[in-house]
Structure formats: structure tokens, C-alpha cells
Amino acid sequence: MRTDDLVRALVADNQSRAMPPSTALCCALVPAALVAAGLFLATMGLRPHIAALLTGDPRFAFKIFLAGLLAAAACGLASRLARPGTDPRRAALVVASVPVLLAAADLAELVTVPAADWGRRLVGSNALVCLRSIPFLAAAPLVAALLALRHGAPENPTLAGASAGLLAGGIGAALYATHCTDDSPFFVTVWYSLAIGLVVLVGAFCGSRCLRW
Numbered sequence: 001m002r003t004d005d006l007v008r009a010l011v012a013d014n015q016s017r018a019m020p021p022s023t024a025l026c027c028a029l030v031p032a033a034l035v036a037a038g039l040f041l042a043t044m045g046l047r048p049h050i051a052a053l054l055t056g057d058p059r060f061a062f063k064i065f066l067a068g069l070l071a072a073a074a075c076g077l078a079s080r081l082a083r084p085g086t087d088p089r090r091a092a093l094v095v096a097s098v099p100v101l102l103a104a105a106d107l108a109e110l111v112t113v114p115a116a117d118w119g120r121r122l123v124g125s126n127a128l129v130c131l132r133s134i135p136f137l138a139a140a141p142l143v144a145a146l147l148a149l150r151h152g153a154p155e156n157p158t159l160a161g162a163s164a165g166l167l168a169g170g171i172g173a174a175l176y177a178t179h180c181t182d183d184s185p186f187f188v189t190v191w192y193s194l195a196i197g198l199v200v201l202v203g204a205f206c207g208s209r210c211l212r213w
Contacts, residue, residue: 021082021152025075025145032144033171036137044133044179059183062105066188067177070098070196071170078145078163082152095166105185113184124182127191133179134195135202138165138172142199146206153213161207162200169196 019027047053053060077091113121124130145164154160173192182191 019151020079021149022079024148024151025079028144028148029075029141029167029171032140035140036171036175039140040137040175040179044176046178047181050178057183059105059185060177062185063180063183063188063192064174064177066098066101066105067170067174067192069101069170070095071167071174073098074163074167074170078149078160078167079152081156081160081163082149082154084153084155102185102189106189109185118186121182121184122186122190124184124187124191126180126182127187130176130180130182130187130191131195131198133176134169134172134192135199136172137175138168138196138199141171142168142203142206146203146210149207149211154207154211157211157213158204158208160211162204164207165200165203166196168203169199172196172199 054064055061073091073094077088077095080086080088080091109121110118142165145167146161149160149164152160173196177192182188
């Protein structure tokens with residue numbers, strides 16, 4: 001066998017065994033999400049009568065749905081950013097639909113809730129708990145996502161790390177939402193966004209260092 005043929009065969013063999021970033025993300029996130037869920041159940045737990053709340057309170061169901069949508073959309077964005085030459089704009093548009101939906105919910109809240117209650121609903125009663133809990137629950141998924149993205153070759157490691165933070169923050173927010181008693185979109189817009197933003201910043205910082213190639 002000639003040297004060129006041998007090199008091509010070795011490269012092809014390596015490519016066939018390399019795990020795609022999307023597959024690596026799925027494999028890494030499943031155990032990480034289970035760890036986060038275990039920590040959640042051990043330290044916080046579900047709200048009482050959660051089944052009735054899911055069917056009877058649209059605000060409660062909406063915030064859980066929105067956090068899950070954010071996590072799913074950010075997962076798609078992260079897997080695209082891990083592959084050089086891939087256009088991430090379509091995945092970014094799906095991510096952008098989350099704040100659009102939240103803005104629509106805020107508008108509905110403005111219309112249906114008396115102005116005297118706006119401040120109370122925005123501040124809520126669990127703001128500091130929210131700011132602590134979402135990053136805490138997002139820690140394991142963030143580490144897993146960053147490790148999985150190392151299977152790819154991100155052109156922009158900082159942006160890829162930020163997308164990993166957005167994914168992890170969405171998972172943490174979805175778990176915490178099932179415990180939090182503040183269901184107003186006003187509260188979600190301010191405090192959930194701040195908490196997820198902290199995770200995004202950590203992801204961007206870590207990604208800029210551990211995702212270089």
C-alpha cells in the first residue's frame with residue numbers, strides 16, 4: 001500500500017469513529033440532566049398539586065414550556081456552532097422565538113392584570129432563590145455540554161460556550177420552574193433571564209478557553 005493510500009485510510013477510519021457533536025451532546029446531557037434532577041428533588045422538590053397546576057394555571061405551564069423550548073433550541077444551536085462551516089442562523093431564529101413568546105406573554109399580563117399588581121408580580125417572593133437555584137441546577141449540564149462540544153471544532157469558541165450556557169440555563173430553569181411559586185411572565189422575564197444570563201456568561205468564558213482548537 002502506498003503512503004498516500006495509507007494516510008487516506010487512517011483519516012477515513014478516524015472520521016468513521018468520531019462522534020458527531022449532536023450525538024455527543026445527547027449522550028452527555030442525559031446523565032447530566034439526571035444529576036440536575038436528582039439535586040433538584042433532594043434540595044427543592046416539586047410544587048404540591050403540580051398536576052392540577054399544569055392543567056389549571058396557564059402561567060405555570062407556560063413558564064415550564066418556555067424553559068424547555070429554550071433548552072431544546074439552544075441544543076440545536078450549540079450542535080451547529082460546534083461544526084465549522086455550518087450556518088447557525090436557522091437555529092438562532094428558533095432560540096429568538098423564546099423571548100418573542102415571553103414578550104407576548106408580558107403583553108397579555110399587562111392587559112389582564114391591574115396596574116396596581118404589576119410591581120408585586122415582577123418582584124415576586126423568590127427572586128434571590130431563583131438567581132441561586134437556576135445556576136446551581138445548570139452546573140452539571142453546562143459541564144457536560146462543554147465537554148461534548150469538544151468533539152466538534154467551533155469556529156467561535158466563545159459563542160459556542162455561550163450556547164452551551166443557554167442550553168444548561170434552560171435545563172436549570174425548566175427544573176426550577178416546577179418548584180417556583182412565582183408564575184407571572186413579569187417575574188420570568190426579569191429573574192429567570194438574569195439567572196440564565198449568568199450561566200451564559202460562565203459558558204462563554206469557559207468556552208473561550210476549553211473549546212479552542
